[in-house]
Amino acid sequence: YEEEEHTLRELRIFLRDMCKKLANNRLFFMFTKPVDTEEVPDYTNIIKQPMDLETMMTKVDFHRYECARDFLNDIELICQNALEYNPASKHVCFRTSADKQIRHRACSLRDYAYTLIKSEMDTDFEEKCLSISTKR
Numbered sequence: 222y223e224e225e226e227h228t229l230r231e232l233r234i235f236l237r238d239m240c241k242k243l244a245n246n247r248l249f250f251m252f253t254k255p256v257d258t259e260e261v262p263d264y265t266n267i268i269k270q271p272m273d274l275e276t277m278m279t280k281v282d283f284h285r286y287e288c289a290r291d292f293l294n295d296i297e298l299i300c301q302n303a304l305e306y307n308p309a310s311k312h313v314c315f316r317t318s319a320d321k322q323i324r325h326r327a328c329s330l331r332d333y334a335y336t337l338i339k340s341e342m343d344t345d346f347e348e349k350c351l352s353i354s355t356k357r
């Protein structure tokens with residue numbers, strides 16, 4: 222009912238702000254747009270469910286997130302995809318390469334997103350969203 226719609230509107234405003242903060246951080250530039258399959262042709266052979274911050278912003282607008290947990294699940298997906306595509310390998314070349322930096326950036330994105338949301342979101346607001354989400 223109307224009160225629930227107001228809560229979900231507030232959630233969308235909050236999640237757009239989170240998306241913006243994450244996408245505007247230069248550390249996370251490689252996660253801001255879908256991986257270009259022209260540049261990285263084998264990406265979709267390895268990663269079955271691609272995700273990126275621009276896609277997440279679109280999902281906010283399409284009312285695809287009803288609570289912060291669902292939003293963080295997609296952040297987790299971005300992180301897991303990056304760790305899977307850029308595996309920590311025992312070969313020397315992977316230890317110092319771009320792969321290692323991308324793995325660190327993926328972990329930073331996950332930690333930064335969790336910390337940002339936990340610090341800026343009231344717990345009772347998330348509980349209200351969860352109760353709406355579970356009963357829909």
Ligand SMILES: CC(=O)c1csc(NC(=O)C2C[NH2+]C2)n1
Pocket residue numbers: 251252256261302303304306307319320323
């Ligand atoms: C988004 C993501 O995980 C991504 C984009 S490019 C990439 N990895 C590489 O380009 C490595 C191959 N040597 C560096 N990972």
